Amino acid sequence: MQKGGIYFFLVIFALTLLALLKLYSPFLMNLLIAFLLFIATQNVYYVILKYIKSPLASTFLMTLLLIILCFLPIFYILLNLLNLATNLELGNFQNFLLDLQMHLGEYGKEIFAYLPDLLQKEINNWLAHLSGIDWTEVAKRSIGIVAKISQNSLYFLSDTLFILVFLFFFYYYGGALGQYFLGLIPIQPTYVKSLYEEVSAVISVVFYSSIFSMLLQGALFGILMAFLGYNALLLGVFYGFASLVPVVGGSLVWLPVVGYELYLGNYSYAILITLYSIIVIATLADNGVKPFIISFINRVLIKTPLKINEMLIFFAIIAGLTSFGFWGIVFGPAITALFIALLRVYKILYQDKV
Known part of the structure; x- marks a missing residue:
């Protein structure tokens, strides 16, 4: 191939690569996560494949195992956070924080009375700072954080589905893909x-x-x-x-x-x-x-x-x-x-x- 042809090919290849990155940019992070999970768990997959002998069945079993170990517990937490943000009343939560502050102040003095004077002074200063906290604002921000995490669970669900799809294909076609890219790397x-x-x-x-x-x-x-x-x-x-x-x-x-x-x-x-x-x-x-x-x-x-x-x-x-x-x-x-x-x-x- 002539020099002009090589340069033309490189330009077209670079532009195509940039277009592909733009096209698949929403999925690149999910693809990378799936690839890293595949790298981490491939030894277990090959052990399963050794006994089952079926690549398709081994892929299904390995993907199911990762769903149970990694993703189901996360969704369980997110559902409970959503339930907490829905049912928790701001007034009750604020009163709980105020009561907890009062209890710490009252009973803390009795417990800390047996400590050295210098340590007592530091603890009293800490309790004084604690009493100055605006618990209404703390309660609002806490509930806001929980609500935001719960709302983002839908995005996490969609990301999880794509990760599992990519992971399935990495297990099933991983060997062939590895050999192909191995031949391309100089x-x-x-x-x-x-x-x-x-x-x-x-x-x-x-x-x-x-x-x-x-x-x-x-x-x-x-x-x-x-x-x-x-x-x-x-x-x-x-x-x-x-x-x-x-x-x-x-x-x-x-x-x-x-x-x-x-x-x-x-x-x-x-x-x-x-x-x-x-x-x-x-x-x-x-x-x-x-x-x-x-x-x-x-x-x-x-x-x-x-x-x-x-x-x-x-x-x-x-x-x-x-x-x-x-x-x-x-x-x-x-x-x-x-x-x-x-x-x-x-x-x-x-x-x-x-």
Whole structure:
């Protein structure tokens, strides 16, 4: 082909690519999420395929499994938030906050009387700031946030449907698509496979460890809530998803429950929930059991051993949540792992030749 023909082809190809990006831009994020979920769960899919022998049946089963584990609990939470925003009266919620503030002020002074003077002074200053809060505005904003989350559930539903459709096709045609694109990339297939396997290993470890940890912590908190007479399923699901948030984690759930028990005057229940959440769930289940979960995942499900420090993965999750929201749990580690893997390939391809 002549130079003029090559330039013409490149221009037409670039314009067509831009047109495709414009055409499918509403679905690009859903497509990327589906692709990352496929990368994270492909090992399980191939295990299922090995026993069932039918690609179509294996694809249906794997998609159904992800719906049950990932999407149904989210819709359950959204439906309950919608119900809460519909039925909660602003006046009653405001009175609850005011009563809780009064209880903390009254009983707090008796409890804090046994603490050192310096600590008492700091707590009294904190209580003084607490008394100055406009609880009417807090109540309005809280209900507004819940209502907005509930309204966005329709958009989440449509996004979920597209993600599941894309995910289904990735499972069913993933092998053929992989071979096709492998032939288009102008890098040795061994390097491309190395990049893919390293990114896949990181995403898989993050995904599986998050799912196992979420199920374990949610179940433990749900057991305690059932014992205390709460809606164990709802609070357990809430706690499971809250545990995915770095640093604060399950405190987003158990602290409001403790506040409600203090409001009712059930101090023993409040102490029990606090100690159980901190010692049993946060310390033993999360910090104690999680390393064994990650070790099990590396040994059984992951073919390529991790080459990235766990602390880097932790910060990648935080950065992903900050930049992309909920799905940043997968995006952050994926982008970080891809960059580090590309640096390794660069070192092999170029630096070793210098």
